[in-house]
Amino acid sequence: MPTRRPVVDLKLTPGTMLGRRYRVEAHLGRGAEGEVYHVVEAATGIPRAAKLTPADRRNQRTAARIANKLEHLRECPIVLQYHHAEHVTIRRQRVVVLFSELCPGEPLQRFVDGHRGKRLPPYVALQVFYRLVVGLEEVHDAGEYHSDVHTENIIVQPRGVGFRMKLIDFYDWGKATRPKQQQDILQAVRVFHDMLGGRPHYAKLPGWAKYFLAGLNNTRLLKRFPTMAALRRDLEMFDWDM
Ligand SMILES: Nc1ncnc2c1ncn2[C@@H]1O[C@H](COP(=O)(O)OP(=O)(O)OP(=O)(O)O)[C@@H](O)[C@H]1O
Ligand SMILES: [Mg+2]
Structure with a gap:
């Protein structure tokens, strides 16, 4: 019990x-x-x-x-x-x-909820997603992981053309392993999905957004983006017309 x-x-x-x-x-x-x-x-x-x-x-x-x-x-x-x-x-x-530190800004969930339809325009969501992926790649390069990446554990502050972002609420489940880091990849993609309004809006998303969401199919996602670095590279290179 x-x-x-x-x-x-x-x-x-x-x-x-x-x-x-x-x-x-x-x-x-x-x-x-x-x-x-x-x-x-x-x-x-x-x-x-x-x-x-x-x-x-x-x-x-x-x-x-x-x-x-x-x-x-x-x-x-x-x-x-x-x-x-x-x-x-x-x-x-x-x-x-x-x-x-007291992180300036607000939880990503509140930022998203403050927008019309409680979702972000795809390009704005893409900026947050990219910042998150770059940040997590550095965490992984340092031999660590987060493991609880979601919209309440990310503090965002819009600044100029982009966002300042902080990841809070790290947990420790022992040594970093490939599966724990891959969990971060799946959770980051889930954050992107949630910023875009989730399942009800999936069908209407542009092709490039669907490429990064892969229908939230974990197997497809990890085949497409086996590491955070691979995901980051694709975010820097993708074709807008796909
Ligand atoms: N350093 C910080 N700066 C600004 N706001 C913060 C900070 N730490 C926490 N918060 C706010 O408090 C909320 C809860 O904090 P946090 O995510 O660390 O704990 P938790 O989810 O309650 O903890 P746990 O999952 O360990 O029970 C966050 O979602 C965020 O809104
Ligand atoms: Mg939390």
């Missing part, structure tokens, strides 16, 4: 101190076990993101592994920049807090 995991449900209000150095500004999100806040360093006013989970042994190990993974990937521009970890007691609950 699965054991119930402890969760934090703190609902911290703006102004609350998180340990001695950080003050809560706003709630950003909540997941299965934890909460994420926009905080500021009280002494400097510098904004950060703080991810809180109950400080049990399993979470402490997970936090350490994720922190090390982020540290290893610190030179990949798409990866959230990790700062440090702290143990804090709030209302008698021990929590482990991972502090990282």
Whole structure:
């Protein structure tokens, strides 16, 4: 029988101190076990993101592994920049807090939902997809993977002709393997599909978009794009008239 995991449900209000150095500004999100806040360093006013989970042994190990993974990937521009970890007691609950950069922009899902029909024009979706693929290729080149690529774990900020993007919420399922990296390829394609309005709009998409979606058939996709680098190269070379 699965054991119930402890969760934090703190609902911290703006102004609350998180340990001695950080003050809560706003709630950003909540997941299965934890909460994420926009905080500021009280002494400097510098904004950060703080991810809180109950400080049990399993979470402490997970936090350490994720922190090390982020540290290893610190030179990949798409990866959230990790700062440090702290143990804090709030209302008698021990929590482990991972502090990282506060990513400017908004979750990709919210950006997509803000558009007419809750979908992006194909060329705009293509730009986001390309940035994502370039970023993930660098993660793979560093010998890592993400494994939970979806529209809530990508923060986008439109800038000039393109987008600034950050990947958040890395997880650690052990060593990077080819199948784990291929999972990222399939998930990135799924993000492209979701930005375009999903299944109801598939039939009307231009041929080039369908080429990259391959009907979301995993076997066809991995045959066409066996690596993130292969996908990136095709994105740089494809023929608009296909
Ligand atoms: N560094 C950050 N900067 C800006 N917003 C963030 C940041 N980290 C998280 N968020 C926001 O908080 C939400 C939840 O964060 P995150 O994806 O890290 O955790 P989660 O999905 O709740 O966690 P888990 O999947 O581990 O239970 C995100 O979708 C995003 O909107
Ligand atoms: Mg998430």
